[in-house]
Amino acid sequence: MMAQNYKKMRIIPPSELIINPDGSVFHLHLLPEEVADTIILVGDPARVDTVAAHFSEIEVRKSSREFSTATGYYNGKRLSVISTGIGCDNCDIVMTELDALHNIDFQTRTEKTDKNQLTIVRLGTSGAVQDDISIGDYVMSCYSIGIDGLLNFYGGSVCESEIERAFIEQTAWGERLARPYVVANDQSLIKLFEGFARAGVTISAGGFYAPQGRVVRLPLSQSNYLEKIEKFSHKGLRVTNFEMEGSAIAGLAKLMGHRALTVCAIIAQRTKGDSNPDYSDIVNKLIAFALKTLTK
Numbered sequence: 001m002m003a004q005n006y007k008k009m010r011i012i013p014p015s016e017l018i019i020n021p022d023g024s025v026f027h028l029h030l031l032p033e034e035v036a037d038t039i040i041l042v043g044d045p046a047r048v049d050t051v052a053a054h055f056s057e058i059e060v061r062k063s064s065r066e067f068s069t070a071t072g073y074y075n076g077k078r079l080s081v082i083s084t085g086i087g088c089d090n091c092d093i094v095m096t097e098l099d100a101l102h103n104i105d106f107q108t109r110t111e112k113t114d115k116n117q118l119t120i121v122r123l124g125t126s127g128a129v130q131d132d133i134s135i136g137d138y139v140m141s142c143y144s145i146g147i148d149g150l151l152n153f154y155g156g157s158v159c160e161s162e163i164e165r166a167f168i169e170q171t172a173w174g175e176r177l178a179r180p181y182v183v184a185n186d187q188s189l190i191k192l193f194e195g196f197a198r199a200g201v202t203i204s205a206g207g208f209y210a211p212q213g214r215v216v217r218l219p220l221s222q223s224n225y226l227e228k229i230e231k232f233s234h235k236g237l238r239v240t241n242f243e244m245e246g247s248a249i250a251g252l253a254k255l256m257g258h259r260a261l262t263v264c265a266i267i268a269q270r271t272k273g274d275s276n277p278d279y280s281d282i283v284n285k286l287i288a289f290a291l292k293t294l295t296k
């Protein structure tokens with residue numbers, strides 16, 4: 001009870017939540033009224049324009065560092081599209097600041113009593129790690145496995161410990177690597193993409209190269225890293241793909257009480273050694289489907 005009262009009364013110091021002189025949140029440079037409840041996250045800032053090109057009206061357009069935002073209307077529904085840049089560390093910023101914009105009173109610097117639940121869908125690109133998943137396929141992350149370490153710094157327990165243990169054991173996970181955390185994505189959002197995207201288990205890595213088992217010039221510290229990931233199997237689950245943001249988005253959303261899902265277009269096939277760097281068509285189809293299904 002004491003702890004609850006303290007939480008309600010707590011004034012968040014300016015060092016913990018930085019608000020710019022114009023009243024906007026530190027990194028996103030957005031005012032509380034400038035973000036919708038339904039948010040599409042993309043990695044690439046240029047993809048914000050691709051999504052916003054579908055909007056019938058654009059209300060807000062802002063850009064700061066890698067965080068670019070457009071808020072507007074599609075099918076009569078207010079939506080925001082925001083770029084995260086690359087990596088779970090950036091998503092720590094985006095998710096915390098989005099939640100603050102909705103659930104912290106910027107005048108009093110206190111947590112609001114009535115919380116707003118956000119719907120957050122990440123539309124990204126990804127590399128497949130199973131033979132039967134091809135370039136051009138779409139994979140939605142039913143579970144995200146974070147090997148970046150971010151969620152381990154937060155209190156609260158939203159992780160799937162049984163899957164974590166199985167993954168660590170079967171892959172003989174290296175002691176010097178961050179402990180993997182596993183988070184389920186939102187079931188109601190998964191339903192919206194059924195029939196369009198394949199259900200998968202996605203690893204969010206803290207790098208594009210060695211953390212995804214890529215060797216360019218430097219050797220990997222872990223032996224047979226990709227093979228062990230490809231072979232992992234637990235109660236019908238297997239790892240389908242790699243990307244770099246979904247676990248932080250799913251984990252922080254769950255801790256904060258929001259709904260989140262990552263859906264990716266496959267642009268690299270790791271078991272066959274192929275890639276398609278010219279992927280705008282498949283990403284455009286993903287964007288078109290997501291906009292329709294989120295505004296039905």
Ligand SMILES: O=P(O)(O)O[C@H]1O[C@H](CO)[C@@H](O)[C@H]1O
Pocket residue numbers: 042043044085086087123124125126208243244245
């Ligand atoms: O296409 P985006 O959304 O950026 O997603 C993927 O592409 C980037 C790496 O090339 C990482 O951000 C990864 O998650």
Ligand SMILES: O=c1cc[nH]c(=O)[nH]1
Pocket residue numbers: 125126127128208212242243244267268
């Ligand atoms: O293989 C890939 C392709 C896109 N994005 C990733 O993070 N990995």
